[in-house]
Amino acid sequence: MQLETLLANITQHCNTIDAYGATHLPIYNTATFDLKRQFGCDKVYDYSRTDNPTRNALEEIFTLAENGAGGVCTNTGIAAISLLFETVLKSGDVVLVEKDCYGGTYRLLNVLFEKNNIQTFYADFTEEEEVEEILKNNAIRLVLCESPTNPGLKIIDLESIAKRVKKYDSLFAVDNSMATFASQRPLDLGADFSLFSATKFISGHGSVVAGAIVAKSQDWAEKLQYFSNAQGRAQSPFDVFLVSLGLPTLVYRMKTQEQSALRLAQYLLEIPEVIDVKFPGLPSHPQYELVKRQMKIVPSVLTVQLESEALAEALIKNSKLFGEKVSFGTADSRLEIPARMSHATYSEADLKKIGLTKATVRISVGLEDTEDLIQDLKQAIASVVLKCVN
Numbered sequence: 394m395q396l397e398t399l400l401a402n403i404t405q406h407c408n409t410i411d412a413y414g415a416t417h418l419p420i421y422n423t424a425t426f427d428l429k430r431q432f433g434c435d436k437v438y439d440y441s442r443t444d445n446p447t448r449n450a451l452e453e454i455f456t457l458a459e460n461g462a463g464g465v466c467t468n469t470g471i472a473a474i475s476l477l478f479e480t481v482l483k484s485g486d487v488v489l490v491e492k493d494c495y496g497g498t499y500r501l502l503n504v505l506f507e508k509n510n511i512q513t514f515y516a517d518f519t520e521e522e523e524v525e526e527i528l529k530n531n532a533i534r535l536v537l538c539e540s541p542t543n544p545g546l547k548i549i550d551l552e553s554i555a556k557r558v559k560k561y562d563s564l565f566a567v568d569n570s571m572a573t574f575a576s577q578r579p580l581d582l583g584a585d586f587s588l589f590s591a592t593k594f595i596s597g598h599g600s601v602v603a604g605a606i607v608a609k610s611q612d613w614a615e616k617l618q619y620f621s622n623a624q625g626r627a628q629s630p631f632d633v634f635l636v637s638l639g640l641p642t643l644v645y646r647m648k649t650q651e652q653s654a655l656r657l658a659q660y661l662l663e664i665p666e667v668i669d670v671k672f673p674g675l676p677s678h679p680q681y682e683l684v685k686r687q688m689k690i691v692p693s694v695l696t697v698q699l700e701s702e703a704l705a706e707a708l709i710k711n712s713k714l715f716g717e718k719v720s721f722g723t724a725d726s727r728l729e730i731p732a733r734m735s736h737a738t739y740s741e742a743d744l745k746k747i748g749l750t751k752a753t754v755r756i757s758v759g760l761e762d763t764e765d766l767i768q769d770l771k772q773a774i775a776s777v778v779l780k781c782v783n
């Protein structure tokens with residue numbers, strides 16, 4: 394079954410809720426369930442932190458969408474990453490992470506190091522020999538990367554990295570927040586875990602913070618469920634409902650946004666004050682061949698290097714349709730300076746290592762009309778450039 398069909402009517406495709414043939418996911422907003430009244434039911438519920446029919450239904454859908462054995466919906470995306478760390482790591486373990494990663498992941502790893510002596514190596518995963526060297530010389534328990542990376546928008550060859558990771562008996566997790574299962578399925582490429590922030594493209598409307606993690610094996614899926622209950626990571630039924638509203642349109646939104654993002658990238662490349670535009674959908678992207686092989690849809694995120702910080706600031710201030718907001722993948726377009734917002738937790742030295750300056754702007758392209766967006770950028774840039782000349 395194609396993903397579009399699965400997502401069009403999710404209650405049709407999960408076993409969890411089918412008693413009354415509801416057309417959309419019913420919200421079971423209850424803390425507890427009466428055991429005596431569940432006589433004859435396939436699955437018995439007692440407490441919503443452990444299991445809840447609304448949440449279990451979405452977990453089933455995510456498991457199908459990612460082609461895994463089971464998964465957990467968490468209250469945020471970072472909670473999914475936290476849950477992964479808590480489930481697979483113990484004090485003294487060593488982790489290998491792609492150095493261009495979300496600022497919250499970087500912060501979490503710093504906290505874990507201080508609290509639990511979990512050490513992190515950072516590497517550029519497009520330099521696979523570098524990755525191999527670290528794997529060979531250290532007992533790495535877990536390898537984690539995003540692809541595209543955020544905000545560098547590098548594409549990691551997931552299948553090739555998975556093969557190297559397996560050679561050394563490590564675990565491989567992919568943060569699939571940006572590409573989503575509409576574009577790529579990391580578990581099919583050899584990863585053990587695919588996790589994501591559902592706050593972004595998956596829910597798509599900026600109405601909820603949420604996350605999920607899906608495991609390839611039943612064993613790890615059960616361990617994730619166990620730790621989720623033990624630590625209270627679960628997503629609330631209402632938040633599950635909000636996430637589910639985005640699913641039927643996910644593929645169509647992402648395809649439309651991809652087209653707009655490509656037009657904006659092409660437009661920005663013509664501006665003299667724009668030094669560089671990163672977008673994996675541009676044929677000039679260094680891993681364009683890999684993009685075509687690995688991804689069905691390119692997420693609508695651009696990273697733009699401007700001439701100066703003043704220019705970046707002015708662009709943000711003068712644009713009318715792009716809010717100055719973190720996050721990406723929503724219906725509304727947005728701009729941010731990652732070094733100040735989403736990646737503000739990075740040290741100066743580490744920002745330098747991933748090439749982020751205060752003149753780097755991340756643009757998330759939404760569902761507005763493409764021409765309107767281009768006109769808005771045009772007027773914002775014109776007012777900036779004019780001011781600089783004066």
Ligand SMILES: Cc1ncc(COP(=O)(O)O)c(C=O)c1O
Nearest residue numbers: 469470471495543570590592603
């Ligand atoms: C790649 C990536 N992973 C994880 C997260 C964390 O997700 P959340 O904000 O839903 O906790 C983010 C948030 O921006 C992200 O960009």
